[in-house]
Amino acid sequence: MRTRKGVTLIELLVAVVILAMFCVIMIPGISRIAHRAKVAGCESNIQKIEDAMEKFKQENGSYPENLKIIAWDTTYFPAGPIVCPFTQKEYVKSPAEEGKVDLTEHDHGST
Numbered sequence: 001m002r003t004r005k006g007v008t009l010i011e012l013l014v015a016v017v018i019l020a021m022f023c024v025i026m027i028p029g030i031s032r033i034a035h036r037a038k039v040a041g042c043e044s045n046i047q048k049i050e051d052a053m054e055k056f057k058q059e060n061g062s063y064p065e066n067l068k069i070i071a072w073d074t075t076y077f078p079a080g081p082i083v084c085p086f087t088q089k090e091y092v093k094s095p096a097e098e099g100k101v102d103l104t105e106h107d108h109g110s111t
């Protein structure tokens, strides 16, 4: 009987097809997890900024006029201004609600 060494083209194709199917199944799940992680990161940023505005108010008697005043202040943000993980833009203070971040037009899309 002849002994075989290596893999045949069919075996290779089967392996490639299985890997391709695996990728097709996994990629949407992975991107959904990445999306959720970014949303959580953004929510955490918003909380940090609102906490910083609260801290600013305690020290200065009123909320900062805009976020640029505190964004570069290392007392509030030691690592520099915080940006949304989706838009890479700095956050804006809510014009209506004191001490809140403006979330109008702050859309992350859906996944």
Ligand SMILES: [Zn+2]
Binding pocket: 042, 084, 085, 086, 087, 106, 108
């Ligand atoms: Zn965001």
